[in-house]
Amino acid sequence: MELLLLSLSFLLLIFPLFIFFRTKHQSTSTLLPKSYPFIGSSFAIKANFNRRVQWTSDILQTLPSATFVLHRPMGGRQIFTGNPANVQHVLKTHFHLYKKGPVTRYTLFDFLGNGIFNADGDTWKLQRQISSHEFSTKSLRKFVETVVDTEITQRLIPILSDAAANRTVVDLQDLLQRFAFDNICKIAFGYDPAYLLPSFPPMEFAEAFEESIRIISDRFNCAFPVIWKIKKFFCVGSEKRLQESMSQVRDFAMKLIKEKKQEFKNNSSPSPLQSVDLLSRFLNSGISDETFVTDVVISFILAGRDTTSAVLSWFFWLIFKNPEVEDKILKEIKGKSNTPIFEEVKDMVYTHASLSETMRLYPPVPVDSKMAMQDNVFPDGTVVKKGTRVTYHPYAMGRMESLWGKDCADFKPERWLAIDGESKKLSFVGRDAYTYPVFQAGPRICLGKELAYLQMKRVVSAVLSRFKVVPAAKNGGDPVFIAYLTTKMMGGFPVRFEERK
Template sequence: MEISKVEYVGYLLVLVLTLVFLFVRKRSGSGGSMKAVIPKAYPLIGSVLSIVANKHRRVLWISDILHASPSATFTLHRSLGSRQVFTANPSVVQHILKTHFPIYHKGFNLHRALGDFLGNGIFNADGDTWKFQRQLSSHEFNTRSLRKFVETVVDTELSQRLIPILSSASAVLDFQDILQRFTFDNICRIAFGFDPQYLLPSLPQTKFARAFEEGTKLSSERFNAAIPLYWKIKKLLNIGSEKRLRVAISEVRQLARRIIREKKQELREKSSLQSVDLLSRFLNSGHSDENFVMDIVISFILAGRDTTSAALTWFFWLLSNHPNVENRIWKEIEETSETTSSLYDEVKHMVYTHAALCESMRLYPPVPVDTKEAAQDDILPDGTFVKKGTRVAYHVYAMGRSEKIWGPDWAEFRPERWLEEEGEGKWRFVGKDSFTYPVFQAGPRVCLGKEMAFLQMKRIVAGVVRRFKVVPEGVEPVYIAHLTSLMKGGFPVTIQKRME
């Protein structure tokens, strides 16, 4: 990656000024609170001081600022005159995700930060490249055979791996790790037709899974860097985090390429592949370019692994603190299992559980912030001017905790806000406007895997809650986020079997 002399000198100046300001703040003792609502912007370095000071609570810090803003939109000043607009305003979200969709792309900055890992996959692509992948993927996701395959994979992983591990658990488990292992096995089988066997009783440290996790974390740090020059220089020198990222990406892509070549060889020998995983479907339909199918499948693994496990981790924590909700879910599971014969029918009738999952993701969205980049000058509905090349981020976490949107009881975990009573103890689910609740995005880029995600989550909830109580150990978890939300240090729990 080449860095111009002007950019190099500019960032070097930013670095020097940042160090000077940090030194002055430390000596004077007037650094102010890390939780100051409106970050102060200085010449040349912008609000880098506040960005660095709040880097470990970035999502919560920006959320606080948005809640204090009358329009729920504000502009963060970065170094060298660069700016980023954040919003928790539904009308602005609709503007960037639908009304003015052609203007707001993933953009250069995101592609530069995530491109080494995701390539030109669907979640990192724009324009005709994205449009083609979207059409192709949309067709595959809407097939009955893929849905049936997903049901089979989820049920097998649940009955043969997750339930036995929980049944035999005699010590404290990191439930976040367990759920990440479950969803990683699932999505690898759905996307690649490859079983990494990550959720085994020995809880193995498999090379592919760890490399994938490392690639995700370090790519996220690139994108959120206060001073991007740091990672660019490290990449040029192949040192530190950039060296680790290069190794992780190499390991992920080597395995992916091997799987693709094995399937292509099988396709040449048999003229068609019998498996129905996404990779096989793409190859069967004539899309044989290795880089193309690798990029798109790696993107789906990223989406399927991290988002679902993040949603479930926070869901089970909330459930443990709301026994009344847990009891209602348990009763619904018992009643549903007695009256339905298929997995699809079972999860379809879990209306209260569905509402509880939506409520959990309102408070703890798997992807807390999503960013676009303006391809031309624009004015947002609240009057904010957006210059071409500016990043505009809608803050899903802040929106889910907005009193303006959800009312004075926004802090309560209350699944009933998603339901209407139909009489005789029956409930009807009432969805929210996708621009008010953009957990699965909205507009042309709305999540293709939404139905698959709910199927998997409800099946896991049914399998676990029916048999066990998940009891947290220790203090309240600390919220952190890379590309997706996490509990810092994991989610330690003990597993208690329910009385038969």
């Protein structure tokens, strides 16, 4: 059935097939993709689908304005930009004109529903307002000292010690996802799924979550949306799998909500995590719609599980490739050995710079899109028509010589540091959020930015002080970058752990 539907859909495209052979061998890394009537740049999109982030990044880096229009089928236009002035225009100064929009919301709705990452207007404001209370200094300290440190000392370090003793190869990406998943469930829902165990228990939910992300991402980037819409209508192929996987994901989220409601009903004594329990705050706010709260749960699992684990995976690979950076991080960790946990991670300036540099090259969310609600014009003169999808490109921006200098391809934490003239101490010097929009910017800037840094620095300190992380890929090659809604290493990140003397 699926094959028949795909065949019928592509019959409409047969007549211009001869054009494909003209564009197939054309370099798309340095030239704008050709556009044709009715089908736009479909052939170029299809040819580069599996490396679409790198492809669009290559194009942006060749253009003085760092902005171009990608022509989609049926007259659709998508504007890609890596121009900081345009990014600020979209995310801040004209925030009211650029929203998720109905097309994006509909495309992502089966996964994100009305969660904070797929919401506009009052729905978004309500979730942000309630969530913001969980990111106070008191809550962050509690998170680091109670949740993160417990997970590290009782689960992560023993697993790494066993792996080092037995010279076992471990998938670090999977390990970090399990770690991050346990963490986000504890802080956001007061629930411990205990996925980071020596037995590496099956993660049916995580597998369903991963499948859902992959399918929804392919749907979002599909050159011909009519294809997935037909498959959804008949519930076949990938759309059937999405329905099945999301059923598992939502059952898990609903289970958390019902258990939390029962906990309230039984008037049980508060757990030690309750002060940093986001789900409790939402339920106590008077929201009774379980579907809506489920959407909230799914959004925060996406934010907490996939972003920090992706950054840390790339970080450990980059410092292995740059041992001089690892030496400086180890020196910093040693200098903080007698400092209380929260102050230790808060003051790890060089490590903070190294993580920022990692995200410059491998941002956890490599591209993000908004939709123009009205006709508009970018600061660089690009005309934006109402309904146009506008995509700003952190991955491309981190690789632009015009923004970072001729050494932009190098992993160089020092670009984020300055030395104080009197104290001679290092201080972190951040870039503006529109040159470095890794955490978004403007009204939608990431609430969990500081939390993410604290969590990652604590992991770095605990792991590197005990172990050297050595990549163990069979072919000895570099990890392959892939991107769905967030970045990943294709096939995982196999490593060995060597105990330090």
